[in-house]
Amino acid sequence: MGIIYADNNATTGIAPEVYEAMTPFLTENYFNPSSMYEPARGAAAAIAQARQEIAGHLGVTDAKQILFTSCATESNNTAIVGTAKANTNRSHIITTSVEHPAVLEVCKDLQRSGYDVTFLPVNGDGNLDIRQFVRAVRPDTLLVTIMHANNETGVIFPIEQLSRLTKETDPSIVFHTDATQSVGKMPFNLEGEYRHVDLLSFSGHKLHAPKGIGALFIRRGTPCRPFMIGGHQEGGRRAGTENVPYIVGLARAMTLAMENREKEEARIRRLRDRLEKALEKKVPCVQVNGKGATRLPNTLNISCHYVEGEGMLYQLSAHGICASSGSACTSGSLEPSHVLRALNVPFTAVHGSVRFSLSRYNTEEEIDRIIEVFPQIVANLRKLSPYWDNKKNTPRPNAENLFHQSR
C-alpha cells in the first residue's frame, strides 16, 4: 500500500490536468507576457484567460479585480499592510485570535509600530461572538481581517454577515478575508452574498495547483497600496514578471475544483463524517475540536486526552498515513497551537490533537485504513502515559491534577 495523504489543509498534490495545462508554458512558451513580439502574445492571452476563469468562479464580472501573487501569505501581507498604508488617518484593526500566522503576525507587527489591534476571541466550538464583533468596531477602525475557514479546525466564520455589518457601520472600513482554505471548497459570489468583502486572499497549492502561486481579489476602489513595487505588471498593483505557467495552473485547478464541487463535497463530507464517528466510537476520551460549529467538509481535528500529538503522527507515518498535529513538538515551538488554545481545549487534550484533512483523491479504503490503525496508535501511547489506567482503559483518578502539578 502506498501513502495515504490526509494533510490537504497543509498542501495538496498537483492534479494531472493542472500539470498538463502548465507544461507548454514551462517548455516552448516561455515568453515574457509583457514583450511586444508575436510569440509573447500567447503568454499574455493565457494570463488574461486564467484571470477571467478565476474571476468567473468567484462571481466577479470585472476580472481586473483579481491580482496574481506568489502565495496566500503575500496576498495577506499586501491586503493588510497595503490597507494600513492607504488609510493613514485611522489606526485600529480588528482580527481574530485564530488567524493563520500570515495574518496574525502581520497584525502583531503593525501593533508593534503603533496600530491598535483587537484580537477577537472564539468560544469552545471555535465560533466568534457576533455581539463582541459589533462592539469592537470603532470610528477609527481601518481594517477588519477575518479568515473564512480555519486551517486547523475547519471552522467557518460567517463572512457574509461580518462584512455586511462592517460596511453598514462605516463603508470606509476595509474588509479582508483570508479564504485560503475555502476557495475551491465552497461556492463564492463576490457580487452576491459576499458583495461586502473588499479583499480576499487565497493560494493555489491548497486546491491541487503547485506551490508558489496565490491571488488577491481587490474590489475596485478599495484603498490599498501595493506591497511589491517595481513594475507595471498587474496594473501596477503587484510588480514582478508574471508566473505564467503557475497562473495557468491555478485557473485550471480552480475550474477542476468548481466543476465537481457539489458532488465531491458530498463524498468528502461522507468520508470525513465516517472517520469522525468511527474514531469517536473506537477511541475513548477524545474530543472533536470545532464540533459544534459549521465546518469545512474535509477537516477533522480530533484531540486525544493524555497523549501527545507527535507520537501519534510518528506512528501514523509508519503506516504510511500523512496527517498533522497542533502539538507543540510538531511546530518546533514550545507552545501548542494558538487556535486550539483559543478554543480553550483543555490542557489534557491540547497537545494530543491530530488533524486529518481530505481531498477529492482520498478513497473509502484509505479511510478504512485510518480507522483500523488509529485506535491502536492512541492505545500504544496511553500505555506509556502516566495519566492513563490501562486496566480500566480510562484516565487515572485525579489525572488532571497530576498533570497540573507536573507543570
Add this chain to the structure above:
Amino acid sequence: MVWDYSEKTTRLFMDAVHGKPGTHLGEIEDPDGFGEHGSIVCGDAMRFTFRVERHRTDPTKDVIVEAKYLTFGCTSAIAASEALCTLIDKGRYTPIEALKIQNKDIVEFLEGLPEQKIHCSVMGAEALEAAVFNWAQKRGVDLERLGIDVHADEQEEGRIVCKCFSVSEPYLRRKIKELNLRTIPEVTNAVKAGGACMSCHHVPGGLQDLLDDTWGSGEGSQRATRKTSKAGADVTKEEPAVSPYQFAKRIEKAVDQYIRPMLQKDGGDVEIIDIKDTLVYCRLHGACAACAGASRTLKMMVERTLKDMVDERIRVIEVEV
C-alpha cells in the same frame, strides 16, 4: 442622481438648449481662434470658436467680438460653456486678456457648481486657452515672448496616469498646482482623472504620489483620507443632539414601550446589541428571527418607530447571532 445646481446654471442650460436669442450655441465658420477640450469617450467635450476684430498693425490688440461653442455633456457642461461665452461677450477682451478667465470665474458666474462638476468649468477654461493658442499661431503672436506659458513640455507626450480619461502626468502636475488641488477627490472633480476605475489612485506614480510630490506627503494625504471617511460614514459621524447616555435611554424606552409589545404579540422579541452614534444594532428573537420577513420587520417596524420616536437619522442594522 439629482444635482444641486444654482438657478442660474439651470436657466443658462434651458436657454441654451432652447436656442434663446443671446445664447452662444454654434460654431463660427473660419474662426480666428479654435479650441477643443475633452472627448466623447470621457463623457464631455467642447469645441470653442471665436472671431476677432483685427487691429490693423498690432495683432495683440485684436478684440474678440463673437464666441460660440458646441458642447457634448451634462447640464453644467453646457451652462459652463454658455457662461464662458457670455463672460467673453461682455468683456470685449483681447485674446490675451481673455486668458485671464479661469475656471473659478466660470463657477462664480454660474453662482456655484457642485464639487463633482468643477471639471465642467475647467473644460471651458481649457478650451478657451486652446483657442487663444490657436489664434496666436494664426496671427503670428509669440505668446512665450509675452511671458505666457504655452505648456510646450506637454506637447511631447507625457506618461498617462489616468488611463480611463487619458490624463498625462505633466498636465496633472500643472493642474494640481494651478487649481490648488489637495486631495484625490479634488483632482477627480477638477480634471476627472481617477474618476472611473480608480486604479491610478494609490499605485506608484499615481494620483496620491503626484499630490504628495507637490504638497509633501503629510497634509495632502491626510486630508484626502479624512475627506473620504467623512463622506463614507455619512450620518454616523453626526453626533445626536443629546448625550449618548440619554440617546440610548430614549431608544430603550421606545423599544420597551412600543416595539417589544408589538413583537411579543407575534411571539417574538428584539435585543439591542449595541448603539454607535445613530446606528442601532438589533437582533430579532423567537418567532421573529425565524420569520422570512425578519429583515423587513427590522427595517419597517423597528427602524421606522425609532426614527419617529427618537431621531430621524437612526439606522437599524440586523445582527444574526
